[in-house]
Amino acid sequence: MTTQTVVLRDVRATYGTGDRQLVALDGVSVTFERGTFSAVMGPSGSGKSTLLHCAAGLDRPVTGSITIDGVVLDGLTEDDVTRLRRDRIGFVFQAFNLVSSLTAEENVALPARLAGRRPPAADVAAALTAVGLAGRRRHRPSELSGGEQQRVALARALISRPAVVFADEPTGALDSVTSRSILDLLRALVDEHRQTVVMVTHDPVAAARADRIVFLADGRITDDARVPLTAEAIAARTTHQVVKPC
Numbered sequence: 001m002t003t004q005t006v007v008l009r010d011v012r013a014t015y016g017t018g019d020r021q022l023v024a025l026d027g028v029s030v031t032f033e034r035g036t037f038s039a040v041m042g043p044s045g046s047g048k049s050t051l052l053h054c055a056a057g058l059d060r061p062v063t064g065s066i067t068i069d070g071v072v073l074d075g076l077t078e079d080d081v082t083r084l085r086r087d088r089i090g091f092v093f094q095a096f097n098l099v100s101s102l103t104a105e106e107n108v109a110l111p112a113r114l115a116g117r118r119p120p121a122a123d124v125a126a127a128l129t130a131v132g133l134a135g136r137r138r139h140r141p142s143e144l145s146g147g148e149q150q151r152v153a154l155a156r157a158l159i160s161r162p163a164v165v166f167a168d169e170p171t172g173a174l175d176s177v178t179s180r181s182i183l184d185l186l187r188a189l190v191d192e193h194r195q196t197v198v199m200v201t202h203d204p205v206a207a208a209r210a211d212r213i214v215f216l217a218d219g220r221i222t223d224d225a226r227v228p229l230t231a232e233a234i235a236a237r238t239t240h241q242v243v244k245p246c
């Protein structure tokens with residue numbers, strides 16, 4: 001089994017064409033090791049979500065190479081990438097996550113069912129309890145808040161144990177107590193199950209729970225802090241990033 005869960009090599013991603021082309025990632029190379037919790041930070045528009053989308057096989061880069069759990073994505077068919085995402089990747093994204101016609105517990109069980117397994121009902125209930133949604137099992141996404149929907153997505157990652165969980169602002173919509181419990185759960189995925197977590201966040205307090213912080217600016221990695229930092233030190237580094245002249 002590879003120790004490098006996610007590898008990006010010289011990834012370039014653009015939006016638009018011609019004069020209106022915008023370079024969102026400008027030759028990004030980064031490796032996320034198995035059993036680590038990384039935060040990705042940077043100013044708005046610096047390419048954080050694009051990095052997450054490319055790393056998760058949701059967007060294809062123009063050039064460069066991406067490997068997930070030992071599988072090189074370049075040249076795979078869309079069906080193969082979809083299967084890889086289903087089997088090895090967990091998403092805790094606010095915008096798209098859940099199947100709207102399914103209840104919270106059905107959404108939690110879905111990846112396992114698509115892979116031909118039926119997770120025990122007790123496991124589904126335990127995962128929803130762990131994220132504080134025991135009383136919302138039968139609710140559909142439209143009956144849940146944004147933060148609750150993200151917690152359903154996290155419960156799904158607890159059940160299906162993907163190699164890597166990508167989280168986009170997982171605590172952005174949550175109060176501080178719920179945020180802390182979500183970060184505890186993400187840490188547990190890493191510390192107890194050696195899963196890999198890559199989390200985009202603007203929040204220095206959330207980033208301080210990671211083992212490593214990758215800073216982006218203008219589509220490039222500008223800093224890579226591998227030692228734990230305090231929220232204050234992270235905030236100072238983030239401010240420095242924002243005011244740094246181009």
Ligand SMILES: Nc1ncnc2c1ncn2[C@@H]1O[C@H](COP(=O)(O)OP(=O)(O)OP(=O)(O)O)[C@@H](O)[C@H]1O
Binds near residue numbers: 044050
């Ligand atoms: N669908 C799109 N079409 C055109 N440009 C886009 C699209 N998505 C993102 N961009 C642009 O690409 C750049 C990187 O965007 P991205 O969403 O990755 O940044 P971000 O760091 O995640 O920002 P934020 O913190 O505001 O979410 C930005 O300049 C953005 O305007």
